[in-house]
Amino acid sequence: MRILILGADGYLGWPTCMYFSQRGHDVVGIDNYFRRNAAIALDCEPLLPTPNLIQRAKIWEKITGKRINIHVGDATNYAFLLKIFKEYKPDTVVHYAEQPSAPYSMINQEKAAFTLQNNLISTLNIVYAVKEANRDCHIIKLGTMGEYGTPNIDIEEGWLEINHKGKKDKFLFPRQASSLYHTTKIQDTDMLWFYVRTWGIRVTDLMQGPVYGISTDEADRDSQLVPNFHYDEVFGTVLNRFVVQAVANYPLTVYGKGGQIRGYLNLKDTMQCVYLSATQPVKNGELRIFNQVTETFSVNELADKVCAVGNKLGYNVNINHIENPRKEKEEHYYNPKYTGLLELGLKPNYLTDDELTGIFRKVEQYKDQINRDAIFRGIKWSAETLSGTA
Numbered sequence: 001m002r003i004l005i006l007g008a009d010g011y012l013g014w015p016t017c018m019y020f021s022q023r024g025h026d027v028v029g030i031d032n033y034f035r036r037n038a039a040i041a042l043d044c045e046p047l048l049p050t051p052n053l054i055q056r057a058k059i060w061e062k063i064t065g066k067r068i069n070i071h072v073g074d075a076t077n078y079a080f081l082l083k084i085f086k087e088y089k090p091d092t093v094v095h096y097a098e099q100p101s102a103p104y105s106m107i108n109q110e111k112a113a114f115t116l117q118n119n120l121i122s123t124l125n126i127v128y129a130v131k132e133a134n135r136d137c138h139i140i141k142l143g144t145m146g147e148y149g150t151p152n153i154d155i156e157e158g159w160l161e162i163n164h165k166g167k168k169d170k171f172l173f174p175r176q177a178s179s180l181y182h183t184t185k186i187q188d189t190d191m192l193w194f195y196v197r198t199w200g201i202r203v204t205d206l207m208q209g210p211v212y213g214i215s216t217d218e219a220d221r222d223s224q225l226v227p228n229f230h231y232d233e234v235f236g237t238v239l240n241r242f243v244v245q246a247v248a249n250y251p252l253t254v255y256g257k258g259g260q261i262r263g264y265l266n267l268k269d270t271m272q273c274v275y276l277s278a279t280q281p282v283k284n285g286e287l288r289i290f291n292q293v294t295e296t297f298s299v300n301e302l303a304d305k306v307c308a309v310g311n312k313l314g315y316n317v318n319i320n321h322i323e324n325p326r327k328e329k330e331e332h333y334y335n336p337k338y339t340g341l342l343e344l345g346l347k348p349n350y351l352t353d354d355e356l357t358g359i360f361r362k363v364e365q366y367k368d369q370i371n372r373d374a375i376f377r378g379i380k381w382s383a384e385t386l387s388g389t390a
């Protein structure tokens, strides 16, 4: 298939480009380097050096003989995006090109406005480009489990049947985000559902949990093909951050009581989930929603795992329960359903000690590069703003 990957320079985007390319598909990757530039501006660059996207594609081609077409540009620029759609006529578009950080969206008004504008307009532009260039193109959109929040009822896979006063109907599962970033993901879902109903486009919306890991079969082929691995408070995900903290002898930053439970998945499983969704598309006029996680953990459970493996490897890992900068429940019910992707054929890579040891081993090689100042900045959900992050 011809596949267009928006946000191709990202943590998920670059490994996805290689994953599809390796399997014989024609891949086009787009990125505007927002994340690279924001990480420089906030002094929180990734741990491992990553060549720019054009260079990475060249290295990939040299190693495999397979070409990934790269265009540096902005998905919120409709003329640019439409030109790409018309030129390549993709069968599938994977939309990763968003501002992906909850803390970033909470820094100040400017970053909140950017997050809203960037995430919603990029999604709108894709819908319009699909309508104009190829109405059968399957949109695969990355949403987040954070759209649901932490309700006191089981979380279904996207939809909920409601019986009300003797009548029944099916609706999007109720959602209540805990950051502005997550709110934009809810708005994306609402917008996509509107256009699915109105124009009959086809969409798979993946409610993904926080991803961890650094390794995929393709990325492991050369040190210059690794994904960007963030461990800072702004762009890092929790497990990756804890491993770097352990290696840096920095007490693990557990927010508050640490009873916050979320669904997680390995980077390798993100590849599988997107691939399974792309190769088994939905029909026109359908919005399919999957909960893209493979297991659930509380923050305390993750910290305990990192302690156990880190101590076995000779580190002296400590846990620090710090004042929670976020506004969230620290003890709550959490029971999401996540069977749809398993039914499509997902074979999960669970968080074993060996898997965690592999992340430690990779991080250790770059131990001297760890910027301790980036680990915790204390970006607060309250009205205050941190100096140095504005």
Ligand SMILES: NC(=O)c1ccc[n+]([C@@H]2O[C@H](COP(=O)([O-])OP(=O)(O)OC[C@H]3O[C@@H](n4cnc5c(N)ncnc54)[C@H](O)[C@@H]3O)[C@@H](O)[C@H]2O)c1
Binding pocket: 006, 007, 008, 009, 010, 011, 012, 013, 030, 031, 032, 033, 034, 035, 036, 073, 074, 075, 076, 095, 096, 097, 098, 099, 100, 101, 118, 122, 142, 143, 144, 145, 208, 209, 210, 211, 212, 228, 237
């Ligand atoms: N990583 C996770 O744990 C996780 C979990 C749930 C959902 N997601 C979602 O998955 C997607 C990818 O996340 P990621 O972790 O790879 O983030 P990332 O920041 O590493 O990748 C996103 C990429 O999109 C690019 N981008 C942003 N806006 C753009 C625009 N307007 N035009 C072109 N490129 C643009 C950025 O430069 C970046 O390279 C995001 O939508 C994110 O919200 C990620």
